[in-house]
Structures are given as C-alpha cells and as structure tokens.
Amino acid sequence: MKAALLTGIKQFEIKQIPEIGIVNDTDVLIRIKTVGVCGSDIHYYTTGRIGSQIVEFPFIIGHEAAGIVEKIGNKVTCVKPGQRIAIDPAVSCGHCDQCLAGREHTCRKLLFLGCPGQLGGCLSEFIVLPEKCCYPITDSMTFEQAALSEPLAIGVYSVERSMPYIKDNIAILGAGPIGMSVFHVLRTKNTGDVYITDKIENRLQAAKKLNPKWMGNPDRLDIVKEISGIEPLLLDIVYECSGNPQAIAQGIHLLKPGGKLIITGIPEIDEITFPIHELRRKEITIINIRRQVHCTQKAIDLLASKKINMDSMATHRFTLEETQKAFDLVANYKDGVMKAMINFE
Template sequence: MKQVVLTGIKKMEMVEVAAPIITSADEVKIKLKVIGVCGSDIHYYSEGRIGSQVVEFPFPVGHECSGVIVEKGENVDNVNIGDLVVVDPSVYCGVCDQCLAGRPHTCRSNKFLGCPGQLDGCLGEYIVMPGFTCFPVTGSLNPVQAALIEPLSIGLYAVKLAALANNKQRIAIFGAGPIGLSILLKLKADGVQNIGMVEPLAYRLEKALEIGAEYGIQPNIEDVEAKVSAMNELLLDVVFEASGEQDAVDNALKILKPGGKLILVGIPPDALYTFNMDHMRRNEITVVNVRRQNGCVEEAIELVQSGKINAELMVTHQFKLEETDKAFDIVEGYKDGAIKAMITFD
C-alpha cells in the first residue's frame, strides 16, 4: 500500500509498504477516507519531536482520520464491514489504575496513532485498530466530518474541564487554529455569549468572528490587557490557551480575574512554560491541563449530526495523499490562509 513517511525535518516521502493485517479477534482493518493534518503532526514535521517524544526517521505520522471497515475480527460487534467510522486514535489497556479510574486517556500503557515509539500513524491507505476505537457514522456524517471529530472532541473536553458555572461567564481563547476554533464551536453550541478570540493572524481571527466570537484581538498589534479591561472591568472568568505560545500564557494571566481559570490546551514547542507565580498565587488562579480527550467522541458526533456544530467551517484545504508534503508545508508555514488541511482519497 501507499504510505507517507517523515524522512527528516520538513522532509516527506511516499513509499510502498505491506498493508497491515489483523492479528487479533478484537481488531478491524480500515480503508482510510480522510486524514486531518494536526498541529502535533506539524511539530514532528518541523521539529522532529514533542517534548520527550522524538521521531526516529522514517516514521509515518497522522492520527485524525475516518475510514471504512473492510475486515474485522470475530470478537468485534460494534461495527460492520462497510461502515464509515470515526477513529479514536488512542488505544488503552482497560485494566490499569488510570483506566479503572475512568481516565483511559492517561492509561499507563497508552498507545497513540502517529506517536513515536507507540503506533505508526494513519498517513497511508489502511490501518488496523482495536474495534473499540471505532464509532460508526454511516449515513449521518460524511468522511470529512468524521475525520474532524478527533480535534473537535479535544475542544469539547477542554470546555468540560473548564466546568463553566453558567453560559454568561466571560471567556477568551488564545489561538484560532483548529483546536481553538473547536473550543469556540462548543462554547457557542452551549449558548455562551461573551467570548473573545486572541489571534495574531488576521484571516484566522476573521474565521473566529464568522463562527461567533464576540470580539477579536491581534496581540501583535494590540494591547490584550488594555482591550479586555476596557470591555470587561472585572476581567475574565476563564481563558483557554490553544496556541502553545509563552506570550499567550503571559497575557492570559493578566486578563483573568482573581479566582479565574487558565485552561492549557496548546503544546509549547520546547515543552516549557514560565509563570508569574506572584501574580498567580495572589490571585489564586487555577491552572488546568488538557490531555487529548476523555469520553467526548460520542458527544462530538452527536453535536455534528444534530447540526449544532458545523466543524467543516474550519476546513480550508484538501489534498490527495500524493500531495501530503504540500499540505504539511502550507499548514506549517501558515500559507494560503491555511487553518485545517485534510488529506482525501476520493
């Protein structure tokens, strides 16, 4: 089968490899339909690592995908051959302390699609996964919508962890990439009104305003603290940081009210943030870390099926598998108005 692999920093190659085969009665074989290019994929592409997770080249990345079941093991009963499925890229054991505590996303032996040292990614024609990672959506979602469920579920989980007191709370989101927009889509679906988007790229800020952000701030040309303070005298209840930038964290702390919450969703390139602890301590700011998603896939599917969320609003580009290197280059360089690029097989 055809597969795209990273061969070095900002280098990709299409190769021919043997198609994966089912080796367990609990597995399914999936023919891929659509693959999303994620920000974490871009970290591996441009830096070769995310923190301690270092790529050994060659390596196929990719974890956001939808596909059709073409084969299944005898123990699989949640999907049928021919089903279009959403694929949850996280494979957990189900028996460790974390899984038993309802935290499979922090499973002690978790394996994740496209994560170095764990599982090869989905940038190819077929993958084999445990049946429990697949959610059938035949007739209710198209393949692009199905592939968008993975990033959307992270946005849902971030909002869930924020535990908003009501839909009148004052909120800001830093970063109008796919995850920041997923958070925005969920907040709007919940009826939250006072939402600001902080984003340096004008075209991304415009997209956030189109989706429903009440106001936008470009931190490279505007004073974030001054603008927020002018509109919200008591400052903000919750800030979602979805950019992975130190400046965003610094600004977020300045615009949070005493007792406010900072929800960290973005991935910093060097895996480090610094915090003004004097400010955080005196204002008793709560910091919440978001690790992928936990139990939000089905809700994300339902929200898209119902029309409450139009996840396709974030899609700006579609490419063929043979054009994957171009897709990564455009997303990594913020070229051509790129927000979300999808690799399609049709």
C-alpha cells in the first residue's frame, strides 16, 4: 500500500509500505479517502517536533481523516464493511485513572494517530484502528465534511469547557481552522458580540461571513486598545487559537475581572511569559484545551444537521502524491489557504 512518509524536515516521500491487517477482534481496517492537513502536522513537518514529541524519520503523520471500512475484526459491532466513517484519532486504553474519570483524551497510555512515538498517521492508503474510533456518517455527508469534524470537535470542546453565558462578549485570537471552528460553534449559541483577530487578511475576510462585531490585524492595529475602546468593561471570554505567545498577553489585557482565558492554540516555543499581576488582580481563569473528548459525535451531528457549514474551510485539494505541495502551501500560508485536503483516489 502507498503512504506519504515524512523522511526529514520539510521532506516527504511517497513509498510502498507493507500491507497491514486486523490484529485484535475489535480492530477495523479503514481505506482512507480524505486527510485534512492540520497546524499540528505542520509543526512536525517544519520542525520535526511539538515540545517533547519528536519525530523519528521516517514517520507517517496525519490525523484528520475519513474513509470506508474495508474489513472488521470478529467482535466489531458498530460498523460494517463498506460503511463510510469519520475517524476519532485518539486511541485510549479504557482502564487507567484518566479513562475511568471520563478523560480519555489524557489517557496515561494514549495513542494518537500520527503522533511521534504513539501511532503512525493516516497519510496512508489503509490504517487500522479500534472500532471505538470509527463514527458512521450519513450518505449525504462528504468525506471532506467528515474529516473536518475533527478540528470542529476541538471547537465544540473549547466552547463546552468555557461554559459561555447568554450575552457574554468574546474574542477569538486567531482565525485559522481552530479559531473558525470555535466561532462556528459560538454561532449556534446565544452569546454576545464576537471580536476576532488574525495576521492574515483573507482569514479575516473568511471570518466576516460569521458576522463578528469587529475584526482586526494585530500587526497593523493595537487590538487591545481598539477592542477596549468599543467594549470599555472588557470581555467575558477570550479563546487563544493562534499559538502566538503575544496573544496570551493580549487575551489577559482584553478580559474583564472574572474573565476566562481559553488556550486552544499550540505555541511553537516551550515556555511563555504573561502579566501575572494583571492575571491575579482580575482573577482570570485559564482553561487549557487538550484536543477534545466526547465531542466527535457532536461535531458530526452539527455538520450533518447543517447547523454548521464548514465547507468553505477546505480551500485547496491535493492527491497523496502531492502531499509535499500541500504541506508547503499550508506551512507558508500561501494562496489564501485555510485548510488543504489530501484526497485519495
């Protein structure tokens, strides 16, 4: 079977790798149809690591996927061969303290698709996952929509954990796929005004469709000054979705006393500093988001019911052979790319 192997920094090779098959009774062999290129994949592509998770080359990355069930193990009951599915890329053990507490996403033995030292990724014609990672989709849902349910689930979870009240005023820092997922989910709720920032103009233009109260580019404007001019009492919730360390400080400046800072973005560096006294005096709550848990089905339902339409997020399409091109495009934010999709024949 064919796969895109990451063989070095910014280097992919398309190669034949040994066929894989069912090992456990609960395994499902999946024929991959679509893979979305995620910001976290880009970290592995450009730097070979995220924090202490370091790629040993060659390695297959990719975790935002949808496909068709090819074969199932003897004990599989929730999917059958030929079924179209979305994939939850997190394989939890089901037995540790975290799993038993309903925190499968921080499972002590978590194996995450396309994560170094854990599991090979889905930029491969076939993958094997336990049935609990397989979510049947309706015939009307496209594979691209199914793959987009993965980043959307992170938006669903970020909003769930932040527990917004009716009329809460909110900022989203970063209008990439995760920031937009958060925005889409907020639009299904009865919150107040939404302010959104990004350094890329066409991302702001894309965000405009969701009708923000205000949007601005932090490279051109003092966004704290601008937003606090409109909202003198400041904001209830800020979602940091850019990974930019400066955005953390901006978020703290933008929050009112008792506000909540939700950190969903992944920084490229290992340590960041922030204004501790302002954080303390305002008694701001910081909530870190580690991917998501129990939100895959909710994301699929939001897309299937058309309460959320993220189709315009998939801006570019490539074949498996063109994986390198897709990653270069996303890594360099070229050609107005939001999300690149790799479609298998």
